[in-house]
Amino acid sequence: MAMTSSVAQTPIARKISTNAVIRTVFANGSISRADIAKLTGLSKQTISDVVRDLEDDGWLKPVGQTDGRPGRNAITYEINARAGLAVSIDLGSTKIAAAICDLLGNVVAETKVSTDPRGGMHLVNQFSDLIVELASAAGTTADKLRLVVLGSPGVLDPATGHINVAPSIPGIDAINLRQAFSDRMGIPVIVENDVNLAAQGERWRGHGVETSNFAFVALGTGVGMGIIANGTLLRGARGAAGEIAYLPIGGDAFDPGGFTLGTFESAVGSVAMLRRYVGFGGRNASTVADLFAAFNAGETSAAAAIEETARLVAVAIAAIGAALDPELVITGGSIGARPELVNAIRGFLPRCTPYPPRIEISRFGNRAALMGGMGIAVERMHDDLFGVKLREV
Numbered sequence: 001m002a003m004t005s006s007v008a009q010t011p012i013a014r015k016i017s018t019n020a021v022i023r024t025v026f027a028n029g030s031i032s033r034a035d036i037a038k039l040t041g042l043s044k045q046t047i048s049d050v051v052r053d054l055e056d057d058g059w060l061k062p063v064g065q066t067d068g069r070p071g072r073n074a075i076t077y078e079i080n081a082r083a084g085l086a087v088s089i090d091l092g093s094t095k096i097a098a099a100i101c102d103l104l105g106n107v108v109a110e111t112k113v114s115t116d117p118r119g120g121m122h123l124v125n126q127f128s129d130l131i132v133e134l135a136s137a138a139g140t141t142a143d144k145l146r147l148v149v150l151g152s153p154g155v156l157d158p159a160t161g162h163i164n165v166a167p168s169i170p171g172i173d174a175i176n177l178r179q180a181f182s183d184r185m186g187i188p189v190i191v192e193n194d195v196n197l198a199a200q201g202e203r204w205r206g207h208g209v210e211t212s213n214f215a216f217v218a219l220g221t222g223v224g225m226g227i228i229a230n231g232t233l234l235r236g237a238r239g240a241a242g243e244i245a246y247l248p249i250g251g252d253a254f255d256p257g258g259f260t261l262g263t264f265e266s267a268v269g270s271v272a273m274l275r276r277y278v279g280f281g282g283r284n285a286s287t288v289a290d291l292f293a294a295f296n297a298g299e300t301s302a303a304a305a306i307e308e309t310a311r312l313v314a315v316a317i318a319a320i321g322a323a324l325d326p327e328l329v330i331t332g333g334s335i336g337a338r339p340e341l342v343n344a345i346r347g348f349l350p351r352c353t354p355y356p357p358r359i360e361i362s363r364f365g366n367r368a369a370l371m372g373g374m375g376i377a378v379e380r381m382h383d384d385l386f387g388v389k390l391r392e393v
Helices: 011-028 033-040 043-054 121-137 177-185 194-205 263-268 270-279 286-296 300-324 339-352 364-388
Strands: 061-063 075-079 084-091 097-103 107-114 148-152 163-165 189-193 213-220 222-230 329-334 360-363
Touching: 011 033, 011 043, 011 075, 011 084, 011 121, 033 043, 043 061, 043 107, 084 121, 084 194, 084 360, 084 364, 097 121, 097 364, 107 121, 121 177, 148 194, 148 364, 177 189, 189 364, 194 213, 194 222, 194 329, 194 364, 213 300, 222 263, 222 300, 263 270, 263 300, 270 286, 270 300, 270 329, 286 339, 300 329, 300 339, 329 364, 339 360
Parallel strands: 084 148, 148 189, 213 329, 329 360
Antiparallel strands: 061 075, 084 097, 097 107, 213 222
């Protein structure tokens, strides 16, 4: 006689059943065992066994009862989001943003602190202390966390996690950051380029949700790009795909002085914008925020600086379009999130390319990389815990 209980199921069959139940609960929220059985096609006995085990292990929790139906009310279940917690960290040259999220991607604790200027292993110590404080704020302890996703500037070797080029973070290219951080915390650590994380944040819950081909262009103190091509992050042979700071635009590409920051970054980063503003006769801005304030006050020097920066960025986007053919370009960063600049870029694009892509400002502002880290953390937890890939490749 065929048996459908968990006792008779092979480990593979049980994993498939668990996968189906978890997928169904994720997709439908609060749901009864009978409805899970209808949606999955699994037997009621199998569903009862799987749900019972998931509840006993803390992954599902009862939240109510069905009503308005004939017959007895049934218990409804949903994911116990707090059963899995992970950390997302966005390392910047001056600030570190960090958040703890649960299995559903909800933020349960978040903070921002100044980056330790000494860099290197001092940052590993700072990350560790920061996570302990965040865990306490979230009502848990650091040893209960399942994963850390760290976004960092620089060219990342995806095989080793080593950061090869990060001029704004001293000493970080001299250590194995992933290994040192993982050893310190005792949990897995994923290290990713910060702009790649921002692109994945947009793909998870931003403008990139409905398209499989887009680029995230970060414009601020530095310049970078994350590329989603046919639904997958494009890394390149050395992990340097999207390092548009080195595009030969806006200066002499043969000047070795541009080999550190890059020709394009040297022409459109925040330092270049301020230098351009002063060159046009501006005297009222010492920061990029001041420059945009001067623009909105009608100052012609500020308008000229923003217009020239927008022209160069439009040329870069035209080059990106010719190489990658993205449906969408999302801009972010302290400069790329400014509508004054983005509107000017939109005006220049049709003048330098016959097929200008749609331009949108990131929905997340300076939290895009943090969002991307949480998205990766949630997907990894679901896959590790339940064998469930939330997004098919």
